[in-house]
Amino acid sequence: MTSGGDAPGMNANVRAMVRAAIYKGCKPFAIYEGYEGLVKGGSDYIKELSWNDVRGWLSEGGTNIGTARSKEFRTKEGRLKAAKNLIDAGINALIVCGGDGSLTGADLFRSEWPELLSTLLKSNQITQSQHQSFKYLNICGTVGSIDNDMSSTDATIGAYSSLARICQAIDYIDATANSHSRAFVIEVMGRHCGWLALMAGIATTADYILIPEKPASSKEWHEQMTEIVAKHRKRGKRTTIVLVAEGAITSDLKPITCTEVKDILVEKLGLDTRITTLGHVQRGGTAVAYDRILATLQGFEAIEAVLQCTPDTPSPMIAIEENKIIRRPLVNAVKLTKSVAEAINNKDFKKAMQLRDSEFVEHLHNFMAMNSADHNNPSLPLEKRLNIAIINVGAPAGGMNSATYSMATYCMSRGHKPFGIYNGFTGLTRHESIKPLNWLEIINWNNAGGSELGTNRTVPEESDIGLIAYYFTKYKIDGLIIVGGFEAYTSLHQLERNRVNYPAFRIPIILIPATISNNVPGTEHSLGTDTCLNSLVEYCDTIKQSASASRNRVFVIEVQGGNSGYIATSAALACGAQISYVPEEGISLDQLEMDINSLKQIFINSEGKSKSGKLILKSANASKVLTTNVLASIINSESSHRFEAKTAIPGHVQQGGMPSPIDRTRAARLAVRAVQFIETKTEILLPFKNCDSFNLLSDDDIHKIVNTAAVLGIKRSKLKFTNIRHLYDFETNVKKRMPKDIHWSYIRDIADQLEGRITIKH
Numbered sequence: 001m002t003s004g005g006d007a008p009g010m011n012a013n014v015r016a017m018v019r020a021a022i023y024k025g026c027k028p029f030a031i032y033e034g035y036e037g038l039v040k041g042g043s044d045y046i047k048e049l050s051w052n053d054v055r056g057w058l059s060e061g062g063t064n065i066g067t068a069r070s071k072e073f074r075t076k077e078g079r080l081k082a083a084k085n086l087i088d089a090g091i092n093a094l095i096v097c098g099g100d101g102s103l104t105g106a107d108l109f110r111s112e113w114p115e116l117l118s119t120l121l122k123s124n125q126i127t128q129s130q131h132q133s134f135k136y137l138n139i140c141g142t143v144g145s146i147d148n149d150m151s152s153t154d155a156t157i158g159a160y161s162s163l164a165r166i167c168q169a170i171d172y173i174d175a176t177a178n179s180h181s182r183a184f185v186i187e188v189m190g191r192h193c194g195w196l197a198l199m200a201g202i203a204t205t206a207d208y209i210l211i212p213e214k215p216a217s218s219k220e221w222h223e224q225m226t227e228i229v230a231k232h233r234k235r236g237k238r239t240t241i242v243l244v245a246e247g248a249i250t251s252d253l254k255p256i257t258c259t260e261v262k263d264i265l266v267e268k269l270g271l272d273t274r275i276t277t278l279g280h281v282q283r284g285g286t287a288v289a290y291d292r293i294l295a296t297l298q299g300f301e302a303i304e305a306v307l308q309c310t311p312d313t314p315s316p317m318i319a320i321e322e323n324k325i326i327r328r329p330l331v332n333a334v335k336l337t338k339s340v341a342e343a344i345n346n347k348d349f350k351k352a353m354q355l356r357d358s359e360f361v362e363h364l365h366n367f368m369a370m371n372s373a374d375h376n377n378p379s380l381p382l383e384k385r386l387n388i389a390i391i392n393v394g395a396p397a398g399g400m401n402s403a404t405y406s407m408a409t410y411c412m413s414r415g416h417k418p419f420g421i422y423n424g425f426t427g428l429t430r431h432e433s434i435k436p437l438n439w440l441e442i443i444n445w446n447n448a449g450g451s452e453l454g455t456n457r458t459v460p461e462e463s464d465i466g467l468i469a470y471y472f473t474k475y476k477i478d479g480l481i482i483v484g485g486f487e488a489y490t491s492l493h494q495l496e497r498n499r500v501n502y503p504a505f506r507i508p509i510i511l512i513p514a515t516i517s518n519n520v521p522g523t524e525h526s527l528g529t530d531t532c533l534n535s536l537v538e539y540c541d542t543i544k545q546s547a548s549a550s551r552n553r554v555f556v557i558e559v560q561g562g563n564s565g566y567i568a569t570s571a572a573l574a575c576g577a578q579i580s581y582v583p584e585e586g587i588s589l590d591q592l593e594m595d596i597n598s599l600k601q602i603f604i605n606s607e608g609k610s611k612s613g614k615l616i617l618k619s620a621n622a623s624k625v626l627t628t629n630v631l632a633s634i635i636n637s638e639s640s641h642r643f644e645a646k647t648a649i650p651g652h653v654q655q656g657g658m659p660s661p662i663d664r665t666r667a668a669r670l671a672v673r674a675v676q677f678i679e680t681k682t683e684i685l686l687p688f689k690n691c692d693s694f695n696l697l698s699d700d701d702i703h704k705i706v707n708t709a710a711v712l713g714i715k716r717s718k719l720k721f722t723n724i725r726h727l728y729d730f731e732t733n734v735k736k737r738m739p740k741d742i743h744w745s746y747i748r749d750i751a752d753q754l755e756g757r758i759t760i761k762h
Ligand SMILES: Nc1ncnc2c1ncn2[C@@H]1O[C@H](COP(=O)(O)OP(=O)(O)OP(=O)(O)O)[C@@H](O)[C@H]1O
Pocket: 003, 004, 005, 006, 035, 068, 069, 070, 071, 072, 073, 074, 075, 098, 099, 100, 101, 102, 103, 104, 105, 106, 108, 144, 145, 146, 147
């Protein structure tokens, strides 16, 4: 069942549940129109779904099984009817995909279940044996809501799609605001939660945000907003963007309206100001790659969860913590969520903020530091201020510029001097391309694609490492942030090993992984993969439409990613590709034969009647022999004229245009952490700066400094620093340019199961 406001990704969630249920031998039913349908019951509202019923749902927005806000379910009588309808349909397990309200309802339903059942028994609405067999309500929640207001999970299904829509709209507005030098007050959704406004604020570098979690008195926020906006204008900014969450309130719980914000900007600053309310555009459209994957993995996990639940296990809610799908007790999640609302109502805003997850608090702190800080009055004392440089190395990846913007503005708020090294290490050695980053020059970088600094694949030892050291000394560089993929990783390794010869490298050096291949050891996610996945998903949706229209077509799509099959696998999951081939597995003739036979079967069964266009995603490096064209030719000659195969190569489109909001906000978080890393590690290295016997250091000293050159990665549920020595020596397959551990292989099995693909196990 889907319930509450619709959210992009709900269809993907239902699709995954239906297919996983069938795969496990269960019978999936859909309850149409949310709790309304559950209360009404009967075959109009409770219907069995088949494998093919959910074909194509991955790419469809909204929810195809309908949703509602049901008054009746809020009453005991309504819930009694709902219980009876569930039992009549013979349903043993109910999975609800909805927001905080829907899951509160689900939790209440579960807690009342014994009482509802005995009322039904007493009034002879169910039999004794029904009472016995439906004694426990096996319930599970998956969180689908654009608001991202449920506690105990980092992301709700739909929130990032909505964020993408909001950011796209603000990027558009920015252009017109810039032309007229105007201010815009933009209202975004979020009845009780400021997540959308906060994340959009970071992703679009808004000047000011108003959110329910951090209210101030009218006087305070009027003053703060005018002061910040005035400062930005004085420094030469032509646009002003203020984001107002729908639920924004003052500290005396008075709603803040966009008109009030506009009036202040006009009266106090004389700005030509317009209001834009984004409205339901924010909930519309197809889900972004992240939501499709999240919804699919959570749908799959929900089926596992209900199958594993016993009467003693608490009802689970499927959550995600950073990168890991986990189960959390539904009852606790609901309780925590309610306590945020209670804290706000009691004006205990400190508590409300504490109850939001730590990432929310971190993002808010970063937003204030980057966009609102007084760069003329930085927070650190003079002696602690550093010169910090940033460089891009390798191929461009979405989020590289956002990292530069965030690093630079955060540095400014602290009092550090940010330097940009232009055109990689060769730029530095050939043209001395290094200069301080200027705020006005970089204010539009955050949402720009490519690399504004310029990037190339040359590593220090191929360039002139001595000259690099010379310039580091000349510009008194105290810390370096490298942003890039495997070449950036190699660069970090080389600089660290060259600390022996060059004291200039005895500074904290940190790598922010950024590559669409996602092959940097020490992280599960690199900047750029999300942007890449979104452009691939868009591309594949279009091709799939064409394949489906002609009823009998298979497209072999060649995907980038070096020796890593991460992008191919994730895109296959997000687009519903029938098959994916990756370098980690190669393409065996036996597997190919099985795949072609199953394609034949699919097209025989569909008899040209259904929209069964198929996609095969093939990593460019999956096989040296079976190239994309050869693969398509083999499939064609084996297809017995039942279907035909075509090829499509998206190429560098995969590097994406504008970075996605996920890459922008991730970049901001990583860049701020990178600067903080340099701040905390600087002192450790000071005693070694001029030490002549660096090659003879004691184990103790090595132990002290080894962590000052590291990769900043996302591992499991946390951001993690891992020193490059350890990573390079123990966790890297240098020849293949890959980490030794492939953390995402379980996704391949899920993708295959949801397509009914049988694979030869490796
Ligand atoms: N306390 C409750 N008791 C019983 N049912 C509830 C309760 N809260 C919500 N529900 C049911 O869940 C439905 C959806 O709740 P709500 O309108 O709050 O949306 P939501 O699930 O929070 O999603 P979103 O906020 O994203 O739109 C309600 O219409 C109602 O039927």
